[in-house]
Amino acid sequence: MILPETIEQVQSIMRLCHRLNVPVVARGAGTGLSGGALPVEQGVLLSLAKFKNIINIDPAKRLARVQPGVRNLAISQAVEHLGLYYAPDPSSQIACTIGGNVAENSGGVHCLKYGLTVHNIQQLKIVTVEGELLTIGNGGLDSPGYDLLALMTGSEGMLGIIVEITVKLLPTPERAQVLLAAFDDVEKAGAAVGNIISAGIIPAGLEMMDKLAIQAAEDFVHAGYPLNAEAILLCELDGVTEEVSENIISVRQTLLQSGATEVRTAKDELERLTFWKGRKAAFPAVGRISPDYYCMDGTIPRKRLAEVLKAISDLSKHYELPVANVFHAGDGNLHPLILYDANKPGELERTEEFGGQILEFCVKVGGTITGEHGVGMEKINQMCVQFNALELTQFHAVKAAFDPNGLLNPGKAVPELHRCAEFGAMHVHHGQLPFPELERF
Amino acid sequence: MILPETIEQVQSIMRLCHRLNVPVVARGAGTGLSGGALPVEQGVLLSLAKFKNIINIDPAKRLARVQPGVRNLAISQAVEHLGLYYAPDPSSQIACTIGGNVAENSGGVHCLKYGLTVHNIQQLKIVTVEGELLTIGNGGLDSPGYDLLALMTGSEGMLGIIVEITVKLLPTPERAQVLLAAFDDVEKAGAAVGNIISAGIIPAGLEMMDKLAIQAAEDFVHAGYPLNAEAILLCELDGVTEEVSENIISVRQTLLQSGATEVRTAKDELERLTFWKGRKAAFPAVGRISPDYYCMDGTIPRKRLAEVLKAISDLSKHYELPVANVFHAGDGNLHPLILYDANKPGELERTEEFGGQILEFCVKVGGTITGEHGVGMEKINQMCVQFNALELTQFHAVKAAFDPNGLLNPGKAVPELHRCAEFGAMHVHHGQLPFPELERF
Numbered sequence A, B: 001m002i003l004p005e006t007i008e009q010v011q012s013i014m015r016l017c018h019r020l021n022v023p024v025v026a027r028g029a030g031t032g033l034s035g036g037a038l039p040v041e042q043g044v045l046l047s048l049a050k051f052k053n054i055i056n057i058d059p060a061k062r063l064a065r066v067q068p069g070v071r072n073l074a075i076s077q078a079v080e081h082l083g084l085y086y087a088p089d090p091s092s093q094i095a096c097t098i099g100g101n102v103a104e105n106s107g108g109v110h111c112l113k114y115g116l117t118v119h120n121i122q123q124l125k126i127v128t129v130e131g132e133l134l135t136i137g138n139g140g141l142d143s144p145g146y147d148l149l150a151l152m153t154g155s156e157g158m159l160g161i162i163v164e165i166t167v168k169l170l171p172t173p174e175r176a177q178v179l180l181a182a183f184d185d186v187e188k189a190g191a192a193v194g195n196i197i198s199a200g201i202i203p204a205g206l207e208m209m210d211k212l213a214i215q216a217a218e219d220f221v222h223a224g225y226p227l228n229a230e231a232i233l234l235c236e237l238d239g240v241t242e243e244v245s246e247n248i249i250s251v252r253q254t255l256l257q258s259g260a261t262e263v264r265t266a267k268d269e270l271e272r273l274t275f276w277k278g279r280k281a282a283f284p285a286v287g288r289i290s291p292d293y294y295c296m297d298g299t300i301p302r303k304r305l306a307e308v309l310k311a312i313s314d315l316s317k318h319y320e321l322p323v324a325n326v327f328h329a330g331d332g333n334l335h336p337l338i339l340y341d342a343n344k345p346g347e348l349e350r351t352e353e354f355g356g357q358i359l360e361f362c363v364k365v366g367g368t369i370t371g372e373h374g375v376g377m378e379k380i381n382q383m384c385v386q387f388n389a390l391e392l393t394q395f396h397a398v399k400a401a402f403d404p405n406g407l408l409n410p411g412k413a414v415p416e417l418h419r420c421a422e423f424g425a426m427h428v429h430h431g432q433l434p435f436p437e438l439e440r441f
Helices: A007-020 A072-082 A098-104 A148-152 A186-198 A211-221 A241-257 A269-280 A282-289 A302-319 A347-364 A380-386 A389-402 A417-423 A436-440 B007-020 B072-082 B098-104 B148-152 B186-198 B211-221 B241-257 B269-280 B282-289 B302-319 B347-364 B380-386 B389-402 B417-423 B436-440
Strands: A024-027 A044-047 A054-058 A063-066 A121-127 A133-136 A161-168 A175-183 A205-210 A231-239 A262-265 A292-295 A323-327 A336-340 B024-027 B044-047 B054-058 B063-066 B121-127 B133-136 B161-168 B175-183 B205-210 B231-239 B262-265 B292-295 B323-327 B336-340
Touching (some): A007 A121, A007 A161, A024 A161, A063 A072, A072 A098, A121 A148, A133 A148, A148 B389, A186 A205, A186 A231, A186 A241, A205 A211, A205 A269, A211 A269, A211 A323, A231 A241, A231 A269, A241 A262, A241 B241, A269 A282, A282 A336, A302 A347, A389 B148, B007 B044, B007 B161, B024 B161, B054 B072, B063 B072, B098 B161, B175 B241, B186 B205, B186 B231, B186 B302, B205 B211, B211 B231, B211 B323, B241 B262, B269 B282, B302 B323, B302 B347, B347 B380, B380 B417, B389 B417
Parallel strands (some): A024 A044, B024 B044
Antiparallel strands (some): A175 A262, B054 B063, B121 B133, B121 B161, B292 B336
């Protein structure tokens, strides 16, 4: 592992690795869930942990120029006194770094309204595989030339080393309020999500948790969740005070019409934060009730939510592995957590197969194999399901335009075609799923 | 010129051109202002004029799948009865086509709030230079693999032939209202723009016109503009009724505090449309008062607006050519129109030099050489000012990943390095502007 402190040092490292043909894996805080920053054999792990300065804050332009090792939450904390914040808020925001956020195009509970990382950055400085310093993106709305800023965002360390990021800041909303709705049926909660969006309201966040997740979270942080509910929705509304007040009334009505058994509005800021605390702690909470869990990350069209939940439930019975569902319902971004015990022989393999089935079902209903956590190593096989050979070939051509020898983060994000062939190259648009009983959906 | 009617025909044409090494220029309605769709010698002009069907409208998902030759306005007209519309609205929207909009990443008066074309499309089908059909982008918020959708948008026909577009539709706002403010000083109007944005309001549109543009537009469409004003601002607010009402009060106050001599709110929908009619007709209106005009398109940081206007005014005196300023002030996207007479010897050359100076000044203050109209042929030299050799080399590498032999729209958008060398390769970050008196800014 190398721990450079300056851009010039990163350039020297890249020049040397390029000359010696040594692979390089860039790494921020290493909190990613898809293994994008895992080291590779005979390669260099390039940690950006020492790049942790906020270089400049420009309140008038609402921009902050930061180094890649700055923690996500630290940006919002640094500009709080200016009435500003940085919108994307992954659950790991106290630990994950902005460089990793850019590499994975991270989301969070607020990305339904405020977008992913790509929508919240303005400029990047990267060091190329040859050690050159390249500035990407600029101050204008449109940018001449090809949109390399979007191309670089979410490219999982495959195209260059991010050494500086200019992030956009937003004014803190005048008011934020959250509603908690309980349902006696998961499918009703799924339908309620669609009904809220159809009513023309874009909540700042719209999250769903099922019974197992509710119970685990409640047990852990005592958020006041209704323990008898089959599912809860958390719906945050923000904006100017009048708009929020009006939307609360409208969302409450929609939730009740969609069959909510109970709708609560947080009585004060403390309760609002407590409601969210349960959601944000859901992953570690599930970690407390199971020796191991496997977090999936797929996206589906919102209107297919109910049937996908049913399919996950059926698969859960088939594989005899419990699932806790925690997800960004408004985006259709699922996070099923498969509970298992790695010490039981065969259980890890069964879990991975189950997880693969969930992702492939997401693709089948018109979704994708990642919502916000990237492909990394974990979902590389499912890339063969998501894309056909022509599409993968185009990805490789783009990769070669930045890194012709494949030194940057090899083996991640975009599979080689021979790997897909070995995997069985299940392209769902033209083939059968390996789990035929799902065909009925 | 070839006029295919089906995707298969486009594929056949591309296969043939690829085999025979013949350049191909794709063309929609040909309304672009930077010459991106101009034919090239010994090449094929591939018109997509017959691709004019709206294939599918999905109101639940708020998507429409359309062919590239569909006119921009025709999309909104086709979904109006569903309470939906397509947000980007270039002034040429009655004539320009959605395929060209994607190629140029077009904006319009509403892009301040609703974004450019790239923010309003979900999927593309393109035919590659080798004649393969490639689907780019999908239904999810995040997409695995590199972001080719953003890369393709604004790529000016250099990477592939767009044969199908899935556009996002938005619900028509409950209410839209426009304020017209008059100023006795252009710089005050520029400052007012910053003050409105700083107040936390994102208008649906925020447009500025200077005296010459006001007079030309008023003369042409009788929009009721104040003829004695040095500048006017048009500020549109949209959203739910209460929010709009509140914002009108707040914007009016900000405008008056910024020195507006008069602020009018459109008294009804007819007057609102009339106010906009003047703005949208500003280009042809200027065409009525001058034998020729040269429309520039640059973007600057909003806070540099006043000084850039002053520089344009100084340049106007220096070159003895009048300028009418019409622009998307909220975005900092300038459209200075240089008035000239091509029949007067030397006047075209002086105009082009003047235009180049404006663009280079935009770059100098931290802006870009295009706001929404692309680079095309017209601004290819200024690309050498905007980008250094390393950046241009990276663009060429990306281009080669799609079109290794450079058959698609050759000579446009991204200059060859030798061209920059011939042009003088003025990279403003490291050099002097050729017009030294501007250095004082």
